[in-house]
Amino acid sequence: MLVSKTYPNLKDVTYHLITSTKELEIALRSLEQSSILGLDCETTGLDPHTHTLRLIQIAVPNQPVILIDLPQIAPCDRGLLQQFLAKPTLKITHNGKFDWQFLTQAGLQPSAPFFDTQLAYRVLTAGLKTSLSLQTLAQKLLNIELDKTQQVSDWSKPLTSQQLQYAALDAAILLELYPILVKKLERWQSLPAGNLQLLKIAQLEFHCMPAVAQMELNGMLLDLSRWQRLGAKLESDRDTALQQLSQLRIAGNAQMSLLPEMTDTINPNSPQQVLAALQSSEIPVSSTHQKELVPLAKHYPVIRALLDYRHLSKIMATFADSLPKHIHPVTGRIHPTYYQLGARSGRFSCRNPPLQTIPRDAAVRTCFIAAPGCQMVRADYSQIELRIVARLSGDARMQRAYRKGEDLHRLTAALVTGKAIADVSEEDRRLAKAINFGLIYGMGATKLQSYAETKYGVTLSLEQAKAFRKRFFEAYAGVAEWHETIKRNYIRGIKESRTLAGRRRRWADKPRLAELLNHPVQGLNADITKLALVKLNKVLVGTGAKLICTVHDEILLECPAAEAKHISYLLLRCMIAAARKFLHPIPVVVDIKVSASWGGDET
DNA sequence: TCAGAGTGCGCC
């Protein structure tokens, strides 16, 4: 099954199957001396709320792999195992989040430190589209072909020797991967540029893993009846928009008579058909993209109706109809999957359902509620990306503004319009937001124009967009220089980028300039939020607070109402401490709210 | 008929 001269330890991996408490006691004693162990589990399925552990595999160097047939060990006899896993032995896992969740559900929560080979490999390959399966790692790092056919076998029946052999190998191989990955993570540390701490980034991820695992187990509570009422309203609004759309289309049909086959068979969800219909009504569009339609909405009611319809049907399809399907039958809560290295920048990604993209609309967010007797405590970093830009670029004016606690958007508005700060209008400030957020990643004038219109409702001519762009970089010369520095790297053909914390992103091909501008910022934001989660996980021990969601620069907790004040203090402290480590001397501002729901606005 | 690329848009 496995042939390798290089890894004699993996040739004929021997194992010891434990089926009684007595055997377990002896086996655990034999493992006690080792400072590291490979840990893996086989389960009856993938859901830690409904499926259960079947086998726990523990590998230590130079010993048979211990395979614990957990159902054979009476729950009252699992104390020793629980104590064993709670010891500070280094646990080497592959996708340890999964094992952590099942072990935790079984009352066998493993304690740090962890070394997760999957996270480690992603830290090394961030930005590349590499597979992260154990099979791939075995192949690339050990030159071994791993047979995973047993992975999907039936683990609820009596175990076959193939299953046992497979299970033992999965744990044993972790011990071989570990030193290789450590060496790779450390190698980058010795490069001359300094501050290259890939091992530290990997350890940040390892420390974050239990917080993420627990966050998934905790899930979020949706007020279903409120949600359904909202859904009904959205649906009727959508249908109203659709009706308007069809009436308006008929009204415009004088021009459409050339294409009679289109008049009543247009699918409003088809960009192709909509584009053809708009063009045949002599509306000057080259695509039906939002950015092209928004400026026309003022002049054409049909476009307004189309945009309204699209918005509402988007929310209906992606959220209103789908979220209730994700309510877990056992917990009654929504448990998405978070991938802590899901984004190339180091950010989390989240799916099933995508809680990171829930509409901001208060009507939507107030449906996400704290459990009875509990409050939601949520906090987000104020303008974290702009503060990071101020920190990285060293731009004097930005730094001064932040240190004096000024409103950077107002400042930008004043600088680009030439007005005094006191005369800056609300619209000027919205314009400035578009400018600040857009231009820091190198947006061009054309995009700035449509971005300001679409996202901030500010209409600009192309000339104005060009002029504002020019003035922005004159006003923030440090930002312009920072861009120039990165541009030089870009021209040199550099293929990787680092955050201040050392996180690296790689490119297989030539990166785009904007990607090189973005990664140090978005990546550091991820570093900071993850550090905050790690700090938080420590201080929340013993409290009633639960981590329930994180959205890039925001952290949501749920806790008994009586604790809310204390918990919000802890959350604030952790987030500020995490950001301060990298942003100093730029001040860190965290906005914190305690409320009954995600949308509530109390405190 | 079904996988997959493309379009479009929700969030930060």
Added chain:
DNA sequence: AAACGGCGCACGCTGA
């Protein structure tokens, strides 16, 4: 010369 980045999901459409 010019260039915002990072996601996941639903949908219509294409081509084998």
